Amino acid sequence: MTERTLIKNLAAATDGPVSVSGWVDTVRDQKKVQFVVLRDESGAVQLVHPRAFAEDGTPAEDALADAISGLAQGTFLTATGELKHDERVKLGGVEIKLEGMDIAAAAIPETPIADDTGVDKRMDWRFLDLRQPKNNLIFRIQTTLEHAWRTYWVENDFIELHTPKLMASASESKAELFEVEYFEGKAYLAQSPQFFKQMAQPAGFGKIFEIGPAFRADPSFTSRHATEFTSVDAEISWIDSHEDVMKLHEELLIAGFQAVKDKHGEEIKALFDLDITVPTAPFPRIPLAEAKQIVAERGYTVPRTDADMDPEGERQIAAYALEKYGSEFVFLTDYASSIRPFYHMRHADDAGLTNSYDLIFNGVEISTGAQREHRVDVLIEQAKDKGLDPEELDFYLDFFRYGVPPHGGFGMGLSRVVMLMLHLPNIREATYLFRGPTRLTP
Numbered sequence: 001m002t003e004r005t006l007i008k009n010l011a012a013a014t015d016g017p018v019s020v021s022g023w024v025d026t027v028r029d030q031k032k033v034q035f036v037v038l039r040d041e042s043g044a045v046q047l048v049h050p051r052a053f054a055e056d057g058t059p060a061e062d063a064l065a066d067a068i069s070g071l072a073q074g075t076f077l078t079a080t081g082e083l084k085h086d087e088r089v090k091l092g093g094v095e096i097k098l099e100g101m102d103i104a105a106a107a108i109p110e111t112p113i114a115d116d117t118g119v120d121k122r123m124d125w126r127f128l129d130l131r132q133p134k135n136n137l138i139f140r141i142q143t144t145l146e147h148a149w150r151t152y153w154v155e156n157d158f159i160e161l162h163t164p165k166l167m168a169s170a171s172e173s174k175a176e177l178f179e180v181e182y183f184e185g186k187a188y189l190a191q192s193p194q195f196f197k198q199m200a201q202p203a204g205f206g207k208i209f210e211i212g213p214a215f216r217a218d219p220s221f222t223s224r225h226a227t228e229f230t231s232v233d234a235e236i237s238w239i240d241s242h243e244d245v246m247k248l249h250e251e252l253l254i255a256g257f258q259a260v261k262d263k264h265g266e267e268i269k270a271l272f273d274l275d276i277t278v279p280t281a282p283f284p285r286i287p288l289a290e291a292k293q294i295v296a297e298r299g300y301t302v303p304r305t306d307a308d309m310d311p312e313g314e315r316q317i318a319a320y321a322l323e324k325y326g327s328e329f330v331f332l333t334d335y336a337s338s339i340r341p342f343y344h345m346r347h348a349d350d351a352g353l354t355n356s357y358d359l360i361f362n363g364v365e366i367s368t369g370a371q372r373e374h375r376v377d378v379l380i381e382q383a384k385d386k387g388l389d390p391e392e393l394d395f396y397l398d399f400f401r402y403g404v405p406p407h408g409g410f411g412m413g414l415s416r417v418v419m420l421m422l423h424l425p426n427i428r429e430a431t432y433l434f435r436g437p438t439r440l441t442p
């Protein structure tokens with residue numbers, strides 16, 4: 001493979017022969033000198049070529065000049081020449097005096113998207129959109145985040161799972177379920193690895209994690225929902241309560257944010273004008289009922305008392321946590337059993353509340369976690385309470401019939417974390433290829 005210099009590293013390189021590869025951004029074809037701005041995934045640089053003239057001042061044969069004149073925006077080429085630092089050059093303080101070009105792939109002259117193109121059309125042309133260094137950085141940050149999480153898990157003796165995404169029944173509520181034809185019968189796309197990550201507990205795995213796809217047939221068009229998303233899940237045994245799950249969650253997020261700040265802090269500042277704040281534990285914990293009161297005192301009433309926080313409620317409680325505790329993260333705890341799934345453990349002294357939480361980051365829910373009900377008789381009652389038929393859940397209930405440690409865990413949307421970390425306006429920006437009710441391509 002050819003060694004190549006990333007454009008962002010040119011400023012720190014010494015003057016002399018250099019070779020860079022990238023896409024043509026603009027060509028300024030002047031009478032005496034030609035300029036080409038070349039971009040790669042890390043930045044842009046100016047290439048310059050003074051045209052050749054005969055002694056009498058008439059243009060001389062100049063194959064390189066002809067090639068430059070014929071360049072279309074988006075053409076991918078390798079340029080060789082002499083790197084020169086020059087403070088007067090606005091673009092990075094360097095330029096390359098061009099000596100040769102090797103065109104790998106010429107582009108069609110009309111580029112379908114420009115800087116001001118709307119997000120939907122940009123998604124149509126996602127590969128062009130992703131060429132932007134800012135967009136490239138989003139996915140390098142995501143890589144660092146996932147790597148830091150895996151490192152944390154491996155160092156803490158977790159086992160990585162890959163649970164099946166084709167299922168015989170729903171894994172969350174029956175709403176939002178994708179049904180697919182499966183030979184003579186039907187299958188369903190996994191909405192979360194919930195049942196199978198719990199199964200790893202009676203299997204004796206103890207601590208597990210998974211980063212994998214989840215599917216929700218959610219018809220809504222919001223800035224935070226996708227029909228397919230990457231779910232980051234963990235499940236641990238031998239817990240006393242959901243407090244142990246929240247502690248794990250905090251440690252994991254701190255490790256991830258620290259790694260992102262260390263590796264990309266400067267680039268994030270330069271491209272997003274943002275300082276990454278590494279959170280500190282403990283994150284504030286506020287019971288949901290109290291959070292609703294706090295929000296009401298701030299002048300916003302969540303429409304229904306028996307419901308989850310709505311988006312405005314989440315924004316308000318996040319603003320409160322930031323003002324009062326200086327924290328971008330806040331756990332909302334003790335959700336009512338009426339709005340939680342049957343498998344959440346209920347309070348010993350108040351069956352109306354669960355040992356569960358949602359984690360809000362910069363005003364949006366990024367995760368749900370809970371201690372699970374592991375006593376099979378209680379679990380069956382809770383399922384019935386939710387109108388579920390225990391017979392349909394028999395495969396799941398079996399996990400609890402042969403000795404299961406008390407356990408709990410959480411599920412977290414990867415793109416939501418990235419979106420909120422970088423203050424992106426929409427989950428589509430933080431998803432490589434977004435899937436929504438009207439988007440199945442590219």
Ligand code: AMO
Pocket residue numbers: 172191192193194216218224225226227228229231233365366367368369370409410411412413414416
């Ligand atoms: P929940 O349904 O709250 O909990 O999902 C967990 C997290 O997954 C993300 N998420 C989504 N992201 C994008 N688009 C969607 N349509 C979408 N739906 C959910 C969110 C959310 O907080 N099994 C439980 C978790 C557990 O208890 O372990 C579950 O799936 O960030």
